Amino acid sequence: MNKPQFEEIIVIGIGKVALTCAMKAKDVFDSVSFLESGSNGITPPHTLQAKGIGYRSIGKQKLTEHLNGLTKQTLIVSASNRYLFPKEIIEKENLTIINYHGALLPHYPGRNAECWTIYEGNNQGGLTWHLVTPEVDAGDILIQKTTEITDKTTSFSLLRTYSNLAIEGFCEILPFV
Numbered sequence: 001m002n003k004p005q006f007e008e009i010i011v012i013g014i015g016k017v018a019l020t021c022a023m024k025a026k027d028v029f030d031s032v033s034f035l036e037s038g039s040n041g042i043t044p045p046h047t048l049q050a051k052g053i054g055y056r057s058i059g060k061q062k063l064t065e066h067l068n069g070l071t072k073q074t075l076i077v078s079a080s081n082r083y084l085f086p087k088e089i090i091e092k093e094n095l096t097i098i099n100y101h102g103a104l105l106p107h108y109p110g111r112n113a114e115c116w117t118i119y120e121g122n123n124q125g126g127l128t129w130h131l132v133t134p135e136v137d138a139g140d141i142l143i144q145k146t147t148e149i150t151d152k153t154t155s156f157s158l159l160r161t162y163s164n165l166a167i168e169g170f171c172e173i174l175p176f177v
Contacts, residue, residue, distance in 0.1 A: 006096070006177075007072040012037050012063070013081035017100060017166045021079050022053050024171055035063060037083040070095065075177060078132065079166065087134045097132035098177060100166045102159065104128060104144055109137035114158045118149060125149045127162045129169050142177065143169045 008031040011022040018034070026032045033054035045055040058066065060083055067076070067089045078085075078099040085097060103113035104126040117125040126146035131139035145165035149158065 005073055006075040007031060008033070008070075008074045009077065010035060010070075010074060011077045011079060012083060013077075013079040015080045015163075017163050017170075018077075018079040018081070019047065020167045021077050021170050022048060023051060024167070024174060025075075025077065026051050026053055028174055035066070037063065037081045064089065067095070068092075076132075077170070079170075084136065085132055090132055090134055096177065098129055098142060098173075099132050099137070099139070100170070101128045101130065101137050102162045102166075104146065105130060105137055105141060114162060115155050118153060118155060118158065123149055125153075125158055125162075127166050127169065129166070129173055142173045145169045 006029065009025045009029045010033050011018050011025065012035045014036055022032055022034045033056070034048050036055070036057040048055045063083055064086060070092070071094060073094050074096070076095055076097040078097060080100070089095065090097060101109070101113065103109070103117060105128040108116045114125065124146055126144055128144045129142045130137070131142065133139040145168060147158075147161050147165060
């Protein structure tokens with residue numbers, strides 16, 4: 001299997017999916033960093049640093065400045081991330097941005113997608129990893145993973161299932177992005 005062409009991987013987000021994606025990326029790439037997309041600093045940096053992954057909690061304006069200054073070929077992994085990438089960042093030639101979304105796109109773009117999936121009475125839900133474009137949740141689909149929804153499924157239980165499926169899907173696409 002050929003190693004992808006990226007010189008650097010940056011994971012942006014919070015929580016289990018983002019943290020695990022950073023760890024899995026480090027298994028494949030030498031240069032991986034984690035930017036927590038907020039200033040609350042809830043991700044344990046020692047977990048990342050122990051694996052040689054740089055960590056920074058950063059606000060939106062500083063994040064835009066940081067991304068704008070990147071010159072290396074970089075894969076940006078957006079996972080459980082509330083930061084909307086500005087058009088000038090998305091269109092940078094040296095950046096490829098992928099995003100984890102909690103629905104089977106093109107259905108339910110935007111926030112709280114798992115709630116809408118349940119509310120609409122679907123018997124199947126799922127998640128999507130896709131390329132980021134200026135239009136929210138509209139980029140080319142890289143992989144989708146599905147799960148059954150029953151009358152006992154809650155938003156919380158669906159989010160937990162999606163987290164596990166997101167990590168599984170990320171591991172499947174990582175060698176090919």
